[in-house]
Amino acid sequence: MSKRESRFKNINIKNELLSGLTVALALVPEAVAFSFVAGVEPLVGLYAAFMVGLITALFGGRPGMISGATGALAVVMVDLVSEHGVEYLFGAVVLMGIIQITVGLLKLGKFIRIIPLPVMFGFVNGLAIVIFLAQLNQFKVKSINDTLVWMSGKELFTMIGLVLMTMFIMYILPKLTKAIPSALVAILSVAVLVNFLHIDTKSVGDIASVGGGFPQFHIPSIPFNLHSLEILLPYAVVFAAIGLIESLMTLTLVDDITKTRGRGNKECIGQGVANIATGFFGGMGGCAMIGQSMINVNSGGRNRLSGVSAALFLLGFILFGSSLIEMIPIAALTGVMFMVVIATFEWSSFKMIRNIKKSDAFVIILVSGITVVQDLAVAVAAGVIVSALIFAWEKGKRIDITVTKEAEHTKVYQIRGALFFGSARNFIESFDISSDPDEVVIDFLHARVFDHSGIDIINSLTEMYKNEGKILHLKHLSPECYEFIKDATSVVDINIIEDPNYHVAINELA
Numbered sequence: 001m002s003k004r005e006s007r008f009k010n011i012n013i014k015n016e017l018l019s020g021l022t023v024a025l026a027l028v029p030e031a032v033a034f035s036f037v038a039g040v041e042p043l044v045g046l047y048a049a050f051m052v053g054l055i056t057a058l059f060g061g062r063p064g065m066i067s068g069a070t071g072a073l074a075v076v077m078v079d080l081v082s083e084h085g086v087e088y089l090f091g092a093v094v095l096m097g098i099i100q101i102t103v104g105l106l107k108l109g110k111f112i113r114i115i116p117l118p119v120m121f122g123f124v125n126g127l128a129i130v131i132f133l134a135q136l137n138q139f140k141v142k143s144i145n146d147t148l149v150w151m152s153g154k155e156l157f158t159m160i161g162l163v164l165m166t167m168f169i170m171y172i173l174p175k176l177t178k179a180i181p182s183a184l185v186a187i188l189s190v191a192v193l194v195n196f197l198h199i200d201t202k203s204v205g206d207i208a209s210v211g212g213g214f215p216q217f218h219i220p221s222i223p224f225n226l227h228s229l230e231i232l233l234p235y236a237v238v239f240a241a242i243g244l245i246e247s248l249m250t251l252t253l254v255d256d257i258t259k260t261r262g263r264g265n266k267e268c269i270g271q272g273v274a275n276i277a278t279g280f281f282g283g284m285g286g287c288a289m290i291g292q293s294m295i296n297v298n299s300g301g302r303n304r305l306s307g308v309s310a311a312l313f314l315l316g317f318i319l320f321g322s323s324l325i326e327m328i329p330i331a332a333l334t335g336v337m338f339m340v341v342i343a344t345f346e347w348s349s350f351k352m353i354r355n356i357k358k359s360d361a362f363v364i365i366l367v368s369g370i371t372v373v374q375d376l377a378v379a380v381a382a383g384v385i386v387s388a389l390i391f392a393w394e395k396g397k398r399i400d401i402t403v404t405k406e407a408e409h410t411k412v413y414q415i416r417g418a419l420f421f422g423s424a425r426n427f428i429e430s431f432d433i434s435s436d437p438d439e440v441v442i443d444f445l446h447a448r449v450f451d452h453s454g455i456d457i458i459n460s461l462t463e464m465y466k467n468e469g470k471i472l473h474l475k476h477l478s479p480e481c482y483e484f485i486k487d488a489t490s491v492v493d494i495n496i497i498e499d500p501n502y503h504v505a506i507n508e509l510a
Contacts, residue, residue: 011303015181019301020309022184023066023292027053027314028325029333030069030292032208033134037074038284039081040089042208043318045069047215048283050315055274056288057307061109061266062251064258064302066292066310067274069284071134072242072376077284080235088231090220093285095236097275100244104268112248112264118360119383121349122367123249124290126379128345129372131291131337138334141202158201159331166190166335181299183336190332204333205326212318215281242377243287247271249380250288257297291340298343359390397422399447401430412441419444421453428457433464440465445476449504455484462491480504 027049035045049068056067081089103109139159140148151159169186194201204210222228251262267288275285296306317325353361363383370379399417406412419427442461449455458474462485465472474485474492478500482492 011305012300013305015300016303016305017309018181018184019296019299019306020311021313022181022187022299023296023301023306023310024313024317025184025187025325025328026292026295026333026336027066027068027310028210028317028328029204029207029330030289032204032210033137034069034071034074035208035284037071038069038077038089040077040086040284042210043212044086044282044284045074046210046212046314046318047281048278048286050311050318051215051278051281051283052271052274052286053307053314054311055277056267056270057304057311058270059266059273060270061264061268062254062262062288063304064293064297064306065247065251065254065262065267065288066296066307067247067271067286067288068292069286070246070289071130072246073239073285073287076235076238076242076375080231084231087221088228089284090279090282091222091228092232092235092239092279093283094220094276094279095232096239096243096285097272097277097279099236099240099272100275101269101272103240103244104265104270104272107265109244109248109264109266109268112245112252115249115252115380115384116363116387118356118363119367119380119387120249120252121346121352122364122383123371123376123380124253124344124346125349125364126368126371127246127290127376128341129368131344132341133372135334135337135341138202138330155201158199159334162190162194162199162201162329162331163335163338165193166332167339170336170339178300183295183299183339186336187328187332190335191328194329194331195327199329202330203326204328204330207330209322210318210325211322214315214319215283217280218282219280238377239285242375243271243275243285244268245380246290246376247288250290250293253290254293254297258302290344291337294340294344295336359394363387363390393422397426399423399427399430401427406441409437410439410441411437412443414443414445415447417446418448418450419454419457420450424453424457428461431461431464433461433468433470436465436468436470438469439471439473441473441475443475444481445500448500449477449481451504455481455504459486462486476500478504 028046031045031049032042035042038045052067052069060067077089080092137148139151139156141151141155143149166186169189170182173182173185193199247267248264251264251267255261271287278285296310349364353364363386366386367379367383370382399415399419402414404412404414413431417423449458462472472491474482476499477492481504485492
């Protein structure tokens with residue numbers, strides 16, 4: 001049996017199709033909601049969910065991962081749409097796709113693997129919080145003056161009851177059987193109950209009509225000149241960065257859950273092709289969706305068939321089944337997303353924070369917080385930068401000192417590392433001045449003095465040895481260093497051939 005035949009034989013078609021159907025049902029209100037966030041018509045989000053979902057499922061690097069219109073992109077698209085119109089959004093999405101393909105061709109997707117684990121925890125927790133907060137809007141209704149206000153009374157209790165019923169079905173059903181995705185059963189059960197008993201509660205149809213025709217190809221109606229590029233390029237770069245970060249980090253998360261490995265560079269190219277296509281077909285663009293990906297994986301979707309079927313089911317809803325989809329209670333879909341939040345959040349991080357280094361705990365909290373209040377790209381960038389600075393600090397403040405004896409009355413300290421404000425205390429505490437012999441040599445051949453703190457601590461050390469009446473020799477310092485060492489002529493052994501030459505950051509040279 002060939003490898004391809006074996007792969008197809010291992011696909012559980014029933015699970016893949018049912019998972020795809022579940023995902024498609026959950027995609028509808030999400031796409032509509034994100035369309036409103038971005039300031040575009042619902043069909044613009046639905047077309048993006050279909051096009052991006054289909055193409056990335058076929059050509060992306062992570063089977064089982066679901067892509068579509070996302071909130072992370074929607075919140076940064078709204079400014080472009082409000083200032084320049086939806087056609088500029090389509091142009092920016094096309095340019096976004098070109099950038100993403102370039103990243104994939106340059107094989108830069110692999111660098112997602114070097115993102116520190118605390119940043120990953122922060123990303124997952126922050127995104128879970130964002131998904132949770134987005135669902136709270138479903139507990140609001142329009143008032144007389146078209147502003148959103150919180151539900152109250154019977155309407156609120158009905159909504160909460162249906163949400164809890166959905167969550168209960170999703171919790172209890174997998175304990176009884178895993179033959180059918182619990183999310184699908186929960187959605188259909190609540191929908192049948194609401195419509196059979198004529199329960200008055202908000203439905204998908206109350207948000208917007210999801211019916212429409214097949215997406216039509218058209219070139220974005222914008223001037224093709226340098227001015228347009230100046231408008232589009234900054235947005236496209238931000239869109240591409242957010243899209244790839246969310247996609248590649250979701251890919252890593254799905255890798256961990258399924259114990260398989262996706263292909264980051266191929267996913268970059270797949271996302272790029274998908275966004276170019278959706279830009280030309282009137283969609284708002286998109287990237288991987290962690291919530292829907294978790295629904296798919298937890299429902300048994302592991303292969304490309306689940307993603308393809310989700311996109312095709314969604315298209316079927318848009319073309320033929322909009323009236324049925326509009327009958328689904330928002331409460332059922334909200335309950336599904338709440339269960340996604342519970343499954344996505346790294347609850348173990350609470351226990352970890354008590355046992356891991358404070359710096360790692362800080363990074364987890366930092367990334368989570370910035371993801372919620374700003375956006376994903378800024379959060380991950382901040383987390384990586386802070387992690388790198390912490391690593392540099394921890395690495396830099398470590399200074400190694402080897403002690404040898406040249407003669408009975410001479411002790412040699414060989415220094416390795418960077419001498420600066422971070423390592424100065426460790427440096428001076430390594431010397432046993434009172435017990436040292438009458439003559440001491442400090443060799444800086446494998447060390448570097450970087451700042452005024454380094455110079456100052458050397459001066460303090462020479463003063464201590466002088467007060468003990470001992471002879472100190474400093475070897476292999478740069479000329480710039482011994483210019484600022486007190487009594488340099490008596491303590492520094494100058495060797496023009498071997499002495500290194502580097503600069504020191506001190507005020508006298510500024």
